[in-house]
Amino acid sequence: MDVFFEAEPSVEAFEKKLHGIYEQTQASTVLVFAADENNWTAEALNPVLLQAKASVLGGIFPQIIYAQQNYSKGVVFVALQSAVEWASLSGLSDITNNFDRQLEPLAEHWEAMPVPAIQLVLVDGLSTCISAMIDALFMNFGLVNNFIGGGAGSLSFMQKPCLLTPKGMLMDATLLVRLPLASGVGVSHGWxxxxxxxxxxxxxxxxxxxxxxxxxxxxxxxxxxxxxxxxxxxxxxxxxxxxxxxxxxxxxxxxxxxxxxxxxxxxxxxxxxxxxxxxxxxxxxGTEESLLAAAAEACKRAQAAHRQQTDHPVQLGCFINCISRVLFEGDHLKNEIAKVSGDYPLFGALTLGEIANSGKDYLEFYNKTAVLGLLSEVES
Known part of the structure; x- marks a missing residue:
């Protein structure tokens, strides 16, 4: 797993960086966390996604995290050598949508695959049936794998395409990505x-x-x-x-x-x-101190959970944090990021809601909550 950052927000810079990453790593899959102020449109981005040599999967978020800093523009790339399984669910605001019917065959297929694995779950954060989908996800997949993810979208609160797939951008949808990685997930909010x-x-x-x-x-x-x-x-x-x-x-x-x-x-x-x-x-x-303590607690829980799953060292940290915590803490958010940092590359997103469980607890859709996933590759 290799992590890259591009500060230039244009689609042209994204395409150039994506091509360079593929040439350098021969990655089969590239996870992409992009910032909303890049002002990408489906019309401009879809041709890049459809023509990319690696499968591009990810989302557009209010802000993104790379190393020790949060950014309102730019892109984080995570290059993976192995091909990953992914699926999307449409109609995330349709109260009549039967998510169980969509998820049941996927669960049967993915549960037959080798473990450990962690599911990256990205949703359109402005959809209105997120919790119903999360409940269906838990009922179909249970506690076999860990989950981490969050709500993509814009602080303008205008719903628009915000999820990236090899078939183009999606809106009012869910993106599920099965990552064949060992993991430990920690969650805490401090309110x-x-x-x-x-x-x-x-x-x-x-x-x-x-x-x-x-x-x-x-x-x-x-x-x-x-x-x-x-x-x-x-x-x-x-x-x-x-x-x-x-x-x-x-x-x-x-x-x-x-x-x-x-x-x-x-x-x-x-x-x-x-x-x-x-x-x-x-x-x-909450207070600034209570939120900092929560980030430290999320890190402590993630470390303990990771040790229980594997003796491999942590190779990557994925920090999913609520954009409203940024609005609360301002420039002091860097102190919260420092609480979850270690001797591993750190990437992530500031989201419209957070998704996680630890492999032991009920899967939830959170707000204003710090979620840290510690990730490691393991032998097949």
Missing amino acids: QAISQSFKVTSSEKTCVKQLDWKPAFDAYQQVVEAHSGQEFNADNFYDLAKFYPFGVNKLDAEMIVRDPLMLSTDQAMVCVGEVPEGSFVRILN
Whole structure:
């Protein structure tokens, strides 16, 4: 596995770098994490993807990570010598979509292949049925493999093609890539509850409409304004809400964080990821110190999980972190990246939601959460 970086955001520079990587490494597969501010379009990029000598698989994210730095422009490439299996699922906002039917034959095929392996799961982060797909993924694949990934897309919150495949760019879809690698995955978020539990008495997909039978924003506003000493107005919803996500209570597990993005026209709170009706949520807050501690904890858990799976040294680190943590921490994000760095190349993305399990825990779609995957090649 070799990692490369290209700072120039143009499609022409991407094509030139991709060709150079192939000539240098003879890679069968190249994973690509690109930044949204490159301003690529499907019309410009698809010919490159279709004609590439290696299979190009990846996504376009709000920001990307290479070495000790996050970037709003540029591309990270990970060259793999082995060919990998991949699949895509369409209709990620279609509530009638039967994800089980699409995943069942894929699971049967992939489970017959040698282990260990880790699945890279990339989704259009602005789709509205992500959690339903993640549940189907877990029900079909179980705990046989680890999973890591996240939501691609733009901070403009305009949905557009954001997943890269050898057949072109995809929108409102899921990309699954089976990587024949040993791995250890660690997950932690660092947010703490500042309110009592509220029952979600009305919600639809990613929209929270009522808490305890009252308008959701009314309850949320009261808690947040009292804690922060600031007031919401017509223009500052996310400027304040980014410090106060929801935590969805889970039995015997750390709360799953949901990031409120905006208010809809009927004052429902639109989140990244579904918030099930009947679930219980609390309002959370964090500090720079608690988020740094969470990154360190994710690294500790990933190291322990990696040691349990293989005695091979770590060759590569994949850091999936939420873009809203960047909006929270600003330039101090470099301190969080330092917490997950080691004597291995580090790459990753700042995403619209994170996807992970450790091979032991339930697969989840997270928000505002640090996820580290430590990767190693093993003999066939």
